Amino acid sequence: MLNLVAINAAYIVAAGLFIFGLKMLGHPESARRGNFLSAIGMLIAIVVTLLSEGILTWYWIAICAVIGSIIGASAARLVAMTSMPEMVAVFNGFGGAASLLVAWAALFDAQGLFVAITVTLSVIIGGVTFAGSVIAWGKLSEVMTSRAIVFNGQRIVNSLLLLALLASAVMFCLEPSAQSPYLYGVIGLALILGIFVVIPIGGADMPVVISLLNSYSGLAACAAGFAINNIILIVAGSLVGAAGIILTNIMCKAMNRSLGNVLFSGFGAVKTATKVEGEVKPISAGDAYLILEAANSVTFVPGYGMAVAQAQHVVCELGELLEAHGCEVSYAIHPVAGRMPGHMNVLLAEANVSYDQLVEMADINPRLPSIDVAVVIGANDVVNPSARDDEGSPIYGMPIINVDEAKTVFVLKRSMASGFAGVDNPLFMGSNTRMLFGDAKASISEIISEFKP
Amino acid sequence: MDLMFIYLALILVLAIFLGFELISKVPATLHTPLMSGANAISGITIVGALLAAGGSENTTLATWLGAAAVVFATINVVGGYLVTDRMLGMFRSRTDKTDE
Numbered sequence: 001m002l003n004l005v006a007i008n009a010a011y012i013v014a015a016g017l018f019i020f021g022l023k024m025l026g027h028p029e030s031a032r033r034g035n036f037l038s039a040i041g042m043l044i045a046i047v048v049t050l051l052s053e054g055i056l057t058w059y060w061i062a063i064c065a066v067i068g069s070i071i072g073a074s075a076a077r078l079v080a081m082t083s084m085p086e087m088v089a090v091f092n093g094f095g096g097a098a099s100l101l102v103a104w105a106a107l108f109d110a111q112g113l114f115v116a117i118t119v120t121l122s123v124i125i126g127g128v129t130f131a132g133s134v135i136a137w138g139k140l141s142e143v144m145t146s147r148a149i150v151f152n153g154q155r156i157v158n159s160l161l162l163l164a165l166l167a168s169a170v171m172f173c174l175e176p177s178a179q180s181p182y183l184y185g186v187i188g189l190a191l192i193l194g195i196f197v198v199i200p201i202g203g204a205d206m207p208v209v210i211s212l213l214n215s216y217s218g219l220a221a222c223a224a225g226f227a228i229n230n231i232i233l234i235v236a237g238s239l240v241g242a243a244g245i246i247l248t249n250i251m252c253k254a255m256n257r258s259l260g261n262v263l264f265s266g267f268g269a270v271k272t273a274t275k276v277e278g279e280v281k282p283i284s285a286g287d288a289y290l291i292l293e294a295a296n297s298v299t300f301v302p303g304y305g306m307a308v309a310q311a312q313h314v315v316c317e318l319g320e321l322l323e324a325h326g327c328e329v330s331y332a333i334h335p336v337a338g339r340m341p342g343h344m345n346v347l348l349a350e351a352n353v354s355y356d357q358l359v360e361m362a363d364i365n366p367r368l369p370s371i372d373v374a375v376v377i378g379a380n381d382v383v384n385p386s387a388r389d390d391e392g393s394p395i396y397g398m399p400i401i402n403v404d405e406a407k408t409v410f411v412l413k414r415s416m417a418s419g420f421a422g423v424d425n426p427l428f429m430g431s432n433t434r435m436l437f438g439d440a441k442a443s444i445s446e447i448i449s450e451f452k453p
Numbered sequence: 454m455d456l457m458f459i460y461l462a463l464i465l466v467l468a469i470f471l472g473f474e475l476i477s478k479v480p481a482t483l484h485t486p487l488m489s490g491a492n493a494i495s496g497i498t499i500v501g502a503l504l505a506a507g508g509s510e511n512t513t514l515a516t517w518l519g520a521a522a523v524v525f526a527t528i529n530v531v532g533g534y535l536v537t538d539r540m541l542g543m544f545r546s547r548t549d550k551t552d553e
Contacts, residue, residue, distance in 0.1 A: 018494055019471060025487050026479040032541040035490050039534045042497065049500045055507035060520040064506065068527025075528070076535035084540070088489050091533050094525040095495040101522035102501035108515035109508070114458065178514070214488050214495075221498040226461060228501050234461055235468045236497035242472025243491040247484060335481055342484030349543040356547055358482050 002051045010048040011232035017041030018236055022243070028355045045232050081350045082307045085340040086140035089133045089210055092217045096129025099220035100187070106227045107178035115227055116176035120169045120186060122223035127190025128197065129216040135198040136209055140339055146203030155264070158196055165189040201262065204304075204381065206339045208251045208262045215244020247341050254335035254361075256387075256397040280416065283434035285446035288410055291434075292318075292447065295372035295408075297328040299364060301401055302344045303337045305378015305414075309440040315377060316351035318444050321451045330357050332364040332374075332401050334382035365402050374406035376427075377440050378413075384425045409433045412440045486540045493533025499526035 002010075018041045024034025049055070079087045103122035106115065138144040168185035177183075201209050218240025225233025252259050292298060300315055319329045331353060337344045345358050368374065376383050383403045386393040403409050404427050411433060427433055436443050479487050505519025 019475065022472075022475045022487075022491070022494075025483060025490055026475070028480075028483065028544045028546065031483060031486060031544065032538060035486070035493075035534065035537045035541060038490060038494060039538075042494070042499075042530055042534070045497060045500055046503065049503050050507075052504075054504050056510050057507050060506045060512075060516060061503055061523055064520045064523035065527050068524045069531045071524075072528040072530070072532030073535055076532045076539060079536065081540070081543075084485060084489075084536075087532075087536065088485075088492055091489070091492050091529050092495075095492065095498060095529045098496070098502055098522040098526035098529065099498045101518045101525070102498055102505055105505035105515040105518040105522070106501070108513065211488065214492055217492065217495040221495050222465065224498055224501050228504065229457070229461075230500060231461070231464055232500060233497055234464050236494050238465050238468040239472040239475070240491045240495040242469045243476040243487065246473060246476045247488060250481075250484075333481070335484075340485060341488060342481060342486070345482045346485045346540055346543070349540075349545070352543075352545070354547040354549070355482055355544050360481050 002048055003053070007048050007052050008231060010044055011230075011235075014041040014045040014232055015235040017044070018239060022239060081347055082310065083141070084346060085206065085210060085338070085343060086137045088340060089136040089140060089213065092210070092213045093130045093133025093137065095217035096126040096133065096213075096220050098126075099217070099224040100126030100130065100190075102224045103227045104178065104183070104187075106224070107176065107183075110228075111176065113173060113176070116173045118223055118226035119176070120173060122220055122227055123183070123186055124165065124169065124190045125216055125223055126220040127187055128194035129213055129220055131191040131194025132198040132209070132216075133194075133213050135195050136206065136213060139198075139201075139203060140206060146206075148202040149199040154196075154200060158193075161189060161193050161196060165193060197263065200264075203339065204336075205255075205262050207336050207341050207343075208248055208255070208259070210340045211244055211247035211251055212259075213244075215241050215248060218242075218244055251336055251341060254399060255395075256399065280428050280435045281433065283410070283436055285436065285443055286450060288434070288436055288443075289447045289450035291408060291410075292322060292327075292373060293325065293451070295322070295327055297330075297371045298322055298373045298375060299330045299332050299359070299368070299371050299403075299406070301332045301334075301374060301376045301379050301383055301403055302348070303334075303377065303379025303382060304339060304343075305380075305412075306440060307338060307343065307347055307378070309378060311377060311441040311444060312347040312351040314441055314444040314448060316348065316353050318448050318451075319353065319357075321448060330359045330364065332359050332361065332403075334361050334379070334401055337379055337382050361399060361401050368402050368405045371406045373408045373410060374403040376403055376409065376411045377444075380425055383427055385427055385430075386425070390426075403427065404430050404432070407432065410436050412436045412438075412443055414439065483544075486537050486544075489533055489540065490537040493530055493537060496526050496530035496533055499523065499530055502526045 021034045021038025024030040103119040172182035222237030387395045387398040502522035
């Protein structure tokens with residue numbers, strides 16, 4: 001049996017390992033060891049807790065930990081890299097749910113106003129995180145529509161929900177007990193609020209939502225830490241909370257929108273873009289091959305469409321063939337390409353693209369005018385010049401990858417439907433743009449077969 | 454109790470500042486593994502779940518709540534760390550590739 005001092009000392013070691021682990025996650029060479037360190041920290045925290053005086057029986061712990069480990073390990077092993085966003089969404093939700101339950105259970109041991117307030121906070125944040133993450137998972141895995149769900153009076157409904165939630169929370173705190181009907185009210189309303197907060201957000205805005213839910217799952221753990229007076233929950237929870245907030249901020253900046261704008265407005269409802277008139281110039285895979293074969297520098301610009309078409313492996317193969325021809329190949333990645341921060345990087349890394357070829361938007365833009373061919377695969381808004389030039393466009397002001405400045409642009413596209421935000425893209429009519437219609441994976445495979453005699 | 458709260462609040466403030474400092478230096482390439490790694494850390498709530506699930510000899514409502522929390526938190530912890538490791542294993546530099 002360990003006493004409180006020994007346990008808290010071990011928690012400090014665990015906190016140190018989390019901090020070092022996060023620091024090492026900042027470099028590709030050290031990231032894997034960093035994650036390992038952080039896992040060791042978690043193991044230490046778990047083991048000393050199990051050895052503490054507070055644990056009287058291991059019976060339920062053993063059963064539940066085995067169930068959880070099996071589910072977690074198989075999910076981690078089996079998930080496809082393209083499905084990573086929904087996986088992270090679900091894990092966020094489970095973290096939130098666990099914090100909600102921990103705070104609720106804490107009411108059986110401790111009483112008082114301070115405990116009641118922290119329990120309420122933890123239950124609200126945990127509940128919103130859980131329900132919001134389930135909806136985010138539904139949207140990302142296309143179990144439900146990924147479009148924004150908007151209805152009349154949505155703001156009024158949300159405000160009423162929030163008011164009811166606050167009222168129940170106050171009533172509960174005035175007379176806290178684990179079986180208080182107001183507690184059930186707080187839990188129920190937090191879950192409903194979580195659903196309503198996420199349904200009006202469209203698929204293309206998901207990177208922001210996932211980052212925010214990630215932050216919430218940390219804050220929920222942090223609030224639970226206050227409820228049960230536990231320092232490791234507070235430290236680890238607030239580290240995660242801070243990480244999520246930073247990522248949320250980066251995503252919002254990359255879309256030139258405020259967090260409030262992402263959360264509370266259905267996209268594109270206010271302004272209409274100037275319709276672009278012009279003719280698109282299609283190209284065949286054979287002609288595309290001739291141009292690529294002569295190019296000295298090629299940059300690939302992937303978007304969510306690449307993930308949908310599962311084209312990352314053929315893209316990488318084409319990149320390697322081009323390099324073998326003496327061509328300089330890079331991959332330009334917009335911060336919000338895909339459905340979560342860094343989504344495209346993971347897909348390309350899986351397809352064996354080395355990370356020094358993955359270039360950020362700020363680094364590729366100055367180089368684009370000297371690049372021979374920019375190949376856009378399943379990206380639309382992040383390469384749309386109207387974000388730069390057309391003040392009427394709903395995405396005006398969003399930083400983009402200036403592919404239109406490259407000498408030649410190939411756009412791989414299934415057909416001439418407009419992009420996710422429903423705005424027309426003048427890039428498609430550009431004088432140096434050639435459209436390669438069809439499934440991205442099939443089109444690139446065709447180009448590859450031209451390379452092989 | 455009051456002084457305890459001040460200590461906890463101090464820890465909170467320092468940890469948040471530290472988090473901001475650590476994370477703002479992570480390159481965009483690693484944002485997905487960073488997020489899932491941070492997500493695994495948020496599974497720290499498992500500590501509270503263990504205390505709730507094992508805190509009483511009798512099976513009470515608190516035990517049930519704790520037990521459910523253990524399941525959720527273990528999925529979060531085990532799955533989060535493993536999937537992050539799997540992702541990071543894919544990130545290779547040009548020199549790593551030629552070594553193979």
